[in-house]
Amino acid sequence: MKLREAISTLGPDQAINTAMLIAQQYNINWNDGIGDVFYVIANDLERVPGNIGGNSDNESSAIEKWIRKYEAGRASCASMRTSNLPGTIADPIIEQIIGARISRLNRNDLNLITYAHRLGMSAENILGLILEEYLSVNLRDFGWHCAWGETVKSVDFVHESGRLLQIKNRSNSENSSSSAVRNGTEIEKWFRIRANTGQYMWESLNFICETTHLSEQEFSNFVRATISSNPGCLAIELSNPWI
Structure with missing residues (x-):
C-alpha cells in the first residue's frame, strides 16, 4: 500500500492520530515540526510523495516509513552528515582539451584544475x-x-x-x-x-x-x-x- 492510499483510506484525522502514535514510539516530539509537516499531506493527497510505501505495507507501516524518511532527512542535515567521496574518476581527455587550448599549462597545472573542479x-x-x-x-x-x-x-x-x-x-x-x-x-x-x-x-x-x-x-x-x-x-x- 502506498502512503497516499493509506492516508486516503484512514482519512486525515485518523492518519494524523496514527502518525502521532508512531512518532511517540520513536520518541519523536510531534510538536517539533513533524506534526505540521504531516498535517499538510494528511489534508492534501496531491502533496503526498509517491515513493513511500509498497505492496507489503498497510496503513500504519506506510505512515511509519514516512516518519522514518523524515527523521533520516533531519539526521542527514549538513551539520551532522558525513558526505560520500565522488563515485567516479576524472576523464583524462578533459585535461587534454584544456591543455590544447591553453598550451602554457603544464601537467601539474592541469592536474590542479581537475581536482579543483572535483572539489567544486x-x-x-x-x-x-x-x-x-x-x-x-x-x-x-x-x-x-x-x-x-x-x-x-x-x-x-x-x-x-x-x-x-x-x-x-x-x-x-x-x-x-x-x-x-x-x-x-x-x-x-x-x-x-x-x-x-x-x-x-x-x-x-x-x-x-x-x-x-x-x-x-x-x-x-x-x-x-x-x-x-x-x-x-x-x-x-x-x-x-x-x-
Missing part, C-alpha cells in the same frame, strides 16, 4: 543541504518547518498556518513542479541567487517569511561555521593536491 562539484552537492539547514535554524521561531527528506511533494518548508514554500539555490534550478497548487493555493517560491546577474534575493525571502534577519552575510557565516564544526560534510579525496 563536491561543494555544490552540499550547498542545497546547508541552505536548507540555515533556513530551518532561522525560520523555526517564525512558524516555518522544514519538510526533511523530501517528505512533502514539491515543498521544502511548511508554515504552521498551512502556507507552503519551495526554495532553490539559483533561479535556473527551478522545475515544473514548482507551479503545483494546494487546494487552490499556490506554492510560494524563492531562490537565493539570480543566475544571470548574481543578485541575491534575501530581501524577498524576508518579505515572504515576515522576517528581517536573513542575509547573504549571515548565510556565509553559517556555511563557514558548519564546515568548521563538521569538516566531513565536504568530501575530499586523499589524492586531492589541494589539501
Whole structure:
C-alpha cells in the first residue's frame, strides 16, 4: 500500500492520530515540526510523495516509513552528515582539451584544475543541504518547518498556518513542479541567487517569511561555521593536491 492510499483510506484525522502514535514510539516530539509537516499531506493527497510505501505495507507501516524518511532527512542535515567521496574518476581527455587550448599549462597545472573542479562539484552537492539547514535554524521561531527528506511533494518548508514554500539555490534550478497548487493555493517560491546577474534575493525571502534577519552575510557565516564544526560534510579525496 502506498502512503497516499493509506492516508486516503484512514482519512486525515485518523492518519494524523496514527502518525502521532508512531512518532511517540520513536520518541519523536510531534510538536517539533513533524506534526505540521504531516498535517499538510494528511489534508492534501496531491502533496503526498509517491515513493513511500509498497505492496507489503498497510496503513500504519506506510505512515511509519514516512516518519522514518523524515527523521533520516533531519539526521542527514549538513551539520551532522558525513558526505560520500565522488563515485567516479576524472576523464583524462578533459585535461587534454584544456591543455590544447591553453598550451602554457603544464601537467601539474592541469592536474590542479581537475581536482579543483572535483572539489567544486563536491561543494555544490552540499550547498542545497546547508541552505536548507540555515533556513530551518532561522525560520523555526517564525512558524516555518522544514519538510526533511523530501517528505512533502514539491515543498521544502511548511508554515504552521498551512502556507507552503519551495526554495532553490539559483533561479535556473527551478522545475515544473514548482507551479503545483494546494487546494487552490499556490506554492510560494524563492531562490537565493539570480543566475544571470548574481543578485541575491534575501530581501524577498524576508518579505515572504515576515522576517528581517536573513542575509547573504549571515548565510556565509553559517556555511563557514558548519564546515568548521563538521569538516566531513565536504568530501575530499586523499589524492586531492589541494589539501
